[in-house]
Amino acid sequence: MSTEFLSANHAAAVAATLAGRANRRGRGFGGGVYPITPQTECIEYLCGQEFDKGEIVRVESEHSAMGVCIGMSLAGARTFTASSSNGLAYMAENVFAAALYRLPIVMMAVNRTIGPPWNIWVDHGDTLALRDSGWLQFYCENNQEVFDTMLMAWRVAEDRRVLLPVMVCQDAFVLSHTMMQTEVPTLAEVERFLPVLDLPHRLTEAPVTVGGLDFPHETEAHRRQHAAAMTRVPEVWREAQAEFSHLFGRRPADPVECHRTDDAETILVAMATTSSTVRTVVDAARARGQKVGAVRVHRFRPFPEQELRGALAGGRRIGILDRDISLGHGGILWSEVRGTAPPGALVQNYILGLGGGDIRPADIEDILADLVQRREVGEPRIMEVAS
C-alpha cells in the first residue's frame, strides 16, 4: 500500500490497471476505449500501461468501445472502459446489451451534462438515463471512494451470484480533475482481493448462440434471472466489504451512508459530491441546535429500498437534492427516494447544480431554511446557484 496524489480519472485508471494485471493468470484484460471530456485522462493513462496479457483497443466510437468490451468479456477476459455524457448516450444500445448478456464489465462514468448546448460540467442525467439498463450503479463522493468502488465493482460483478456489469460514477471536474491523496494497494494485495475471472458462459468450442432469439416466455425467465441477480448484490457487497476492510484497512461505502440521522427530524438526501457540502451544512445546523441529518445514496442500482426506509424512518421533513432532471417530472433521485419516506413526512424536491453550477454551503443553507419553514409540499424546485 502506498499513498498517491491522484485525480479521480487516474484513480480509476490505476484501479483498472491493477485489476487488469491481477487477471494475467486468467484470460487477461482489456477493452475498447474512446476519448471524451472529462473522462479522457483515464483512458490515456490506461493506454500508457504495460500488460503481460492485455489488449486496449483504440476504437472509433463509444458504441464500439462497449462492443469490444462485450466481445472480450464473452471470451472470458476482465474488461473495462470509461465514458461520459453524450458518449454514454451514443453507447447506450451496447450498454443495455452488456447487461443482457450478463457480462461483468466495469465502466467508469464521469457524470457530465448531456448536450446540446455543449457543457462539459457535472450533471448526473447521463448515467441516470441508463438506470434501467440492467447495470449496477454507484455514485462516488471522493477519489479514494472512486478507487475502492472500482475494485469492489469487479469483485461483485464477477461473483457467480451476480454476473452483471457495474458503472462507477464520479462528478466531472469536481472529482475527475481534482487531485487527492489516494491509498493504492500493491498488485499482490489486489490479487488477494480479486480472484481470477472464470466466466461460466464464456465462448468455448460449444456450438451455442449467445443472445439469439427469445420468445416471450424465455424473455420472462431471463428478466426474472437478471432481477434475482440484482437482489443478491447487497449480500455479495457486504461480504466483499468485509474482506476489503480486512485486506486494505478501509471500509468501502455502504449503499446508503447516514450522517447524524439518529434523532434527525429534517433530513437532506443527495448523491456524490453534493453530499460533502450537505454534511458541512448539517454540522453547522447541529451546532445551532437544529435536529438535521444527511443521507447519501452511494448505490443507485440495485436501489437500496430497505436501507433508505431505515435511514429516513425518523424524518418529518425530507429534502431530496437532485443534480439531474427528468423533464416533465422532476428529480430522478427524488422520484425514487420519496417512496421510501415514512408516512406523513413532508418530502420536497430541490434540483440544483444542473450543468455544473457550483453548489456552495450557502445554497444548501437556503434549501434547509426553505424546508424547515414549509407547511406543504411544492412542485420540484429548480434552483439557480450562483455562477
Next chain:
Amino acid sequence: MNEPALQGIAHSCLDRKDPLLRPGNTNCGGCGMSIALNMLSRGIGDRRVQLSIPACCGIVTAGPFPCSAYGAPVVAATFASAAAFATGMARAARMNGEPTRVICFAGDGGTYDIGMATLSAAAERNEDLLYVCYDNEIYGNTGGQRSSATPLGARTSTTPHGKEQPKKDIVAIMAAHGIPYAASISLAHPEDAYTKFKEAVGLPGFRFIHVLAPCPTGWKSEPAAGIDLIRLAVRSGLFPVRTVRDGHFATIDVEPDFDQDALADYFARQRRFRKEDVDLPRILEAIRQNWERLRRLSAGGVRA
C-alpha cells in the same frame, strides 16, 4: 468464361463434421445466405472458429433460444457492432495464444449501412478477422427495404418506384483500407468461392469477402433460380468477381463475356425490376466504365 465444375453444391470430404449451418434451420428455400454458409463451412474445414453475427437475417437463422442452427459458437451482436464484438473476441484469442479464427457474418444492412463505421475502423486497425458480407441488396429481415447495397432501379418496400442511385462498390471501399485481402465471391462458381473462403479463413489480418446472395422473397424470383441469377450477373459483367490484396494487387477471377442478353435475362427473371424502372443503356454504360476501371486496377490480369 469459367463455368462451374461442380454445377452447384455437392457434399464432399471437405465438409465439416458439424456443418456450420445445421439441418433444420428456418431459412427460406433458395436463400443465398444458406448457400454462402455451406461454402464457408467447407472453407473453414476443421479449424476452430467463433462467429459474430449482427441482428441481420443471419441471426434469425440461429433459431430461438436455447436452440442454435449453427455448428460453431455464435454471438448475436447488436446491429452495428459485429466487427467490434469480433475485435474483442479476436484480441482475447490472441492474448491467450489460441488458434481460434473469428468470423463476422453480416448482411448488407449491417455492412454497407449501420455497421460501416465499425467495419471501417476494424479494417483500419487490421484486426485479425474475416468479415463476410452476404449481400441480398435489401433489409431482408424487416421485409425488404432499401439499403445502400440495393441496385439502381430495384423496387423495395421503401423505393416503390425503383431505387434512383446505384449501389456502393464495397470491395473497392474495403480495399482502400489497404487490408491484406478483399474479394467478391460468386455462388455460381463454387471452386472460386471455396478457394477464396479457405484462403481468407487462414490469412492473418483483416479479410473481407463480399457475396452476392440471392433472396427469392426480396428479389421476387424463383427460389430454384438463385444460382442461375448469380451466373447471369457475373456473365454480364454486372457483378465482378475479383480479389484485391494489400489494397492494390488486383485480379479479376472470373472473366465475363458481357452478354447483353444475360443482363436482360437477369432483370427479367426478378420482379423487383420492372421494365419502366430499369434504364438499360445507363446500366450498360455503368458496367463499361466500371470494367475500364477494374482493368486498369488489375492491369488486365486474369487469374489462370
